[in-house]
Amino acid sequence: MDAIHNDERRKYARVGFTTGIDIKIESGDKPIVLNANSNDLSQRGIFVGTKDVFPLDTPCTVNVHLSGGIEDISLEILGRVVRQTDTGVGIVFESMDVDVYAHLKNIVLYNRDED
Numbered sequence: 001m002d003a004i005h006n007d008e009r010r011k012y013a014r015v016g017f018t019t020g021i022d023i024k025i026e027s028g029d030k031p032i033v034l035n036a037n038s039n040d041l042s043q044r045g046i047f048v049g050t051k052d053v054f055p056l057d058t059p060c061t062v063n064v065h066l067s068g069g070i071e072d073i074s075l076e077i078l079g080r081v082v083r084q085t086d087t088g089v090g091i092v093f094e095s096m097d098v099d100v101y102a103h104l105k106n107i108v109l110y111n112r113d114e115d
């Protein structure tokens with residue numbers, strides 16, 4: 001399969017979207033928190049630019065920070081690491097509040113390419 005065909009199979013549109021995020025991973029007594037930036041985002045997951053390595057299937061909490069509006073907003077989402085590359089990690093979203101889902105849906109809608 002080529003890359004174009006794989007993209008066509010996506011159920012959720014992915015958009016380029018760079019914003020600050022925090023990834024929190026529970027590790028023993030003290031959680032590990034990584035501050036990074038997103039590369040792209042969908043309603044189902046996020047790709048984070050980082051050199052840090054996380055094992056596949058690691059559960060995590062992702063906080064997506066949105067600024068530039070009347071007030072700063074942080075979207076908290078429960079996820080799991082599903083992809084690791086030289087440039088970052090892919091995280092699939094597993095649980096979020098309905099308000100967070102609505103924000104993600106609007107982000108994707110307003111940032112998609114109009115083809």
